[in-house]
């Protein structure tokens with residue numbers, strides 16, 4: 001098994017390898033494993049997902065069920081151990097794993113920024129390998145050369161800020177308004193304002209799908 005072979009197998013399922021690192025049990029990897037690869041949506045993820053049985057069956061949590069099936073099959077094909085970012089507690093430490101890849105960093109608005117997906121980064125799962133895969137070189141934190149930092153000023157209600165972190169109450173309040181429909185239908189304006197986020201080439205319908213789960217109707 002090689003890093004390139006893992007990338008090719010993931011790509012065939014609409015997934016990209018968004019980073020990897022060498023570690024061990026102290027990093028939460030299974031005993032005997034030396035490499036972890038993080039998987040997230042590739043540019044052709046959304047059309048593939050829309051044709052999946054999980055999307056079409058109208059049952060709850062289609063994307064999590066898709067991830068369990070597809071990444072579970074990948075793990076068998078690649079002789080790896082699968083991890084999902086949902087289904088806990090306990091939860092696998094995806095945030096710290098992402099930082100360890102040196103392809104994702106904390107952004108000024110608190111959430112992770114990724115070298116190619118920007119603030120649109122998301123993880124559908126991870127694979128742990130017993131072998132020590134040769135990993136590609138990593139880049140620099142994009143925020144260090146981003147003088148304008150549009151992520152800090154894009155949210156209409158300042159729900160994402162360096163000082164306060166993520167004000168989810170303000171965000172949900174805005175999403176309940178007519179003006180907030182833009183966020184619901186095309187995704188978070190602040191995340192989209194990051195120039196690196198363009199690299200994710202995210203279909204607005206995919207963002208709308210996530211926003212629907214994030215901003216569920218409240219039951220009083």
Ligand code: SF4
Nearest residue numbers: 107143146150151194
């Ligand atoms: S807009 Fe600039 S500062 Fe903000 S997350 Fe993107 S690269 Fe970093």
Ligand code: SF4
Nearest residue numbers: 155171183188189190
């Ligand atoms: S979804 Fe809209 S309201 Fe919420 S943080 Fe993003 S830009 Fe602000």
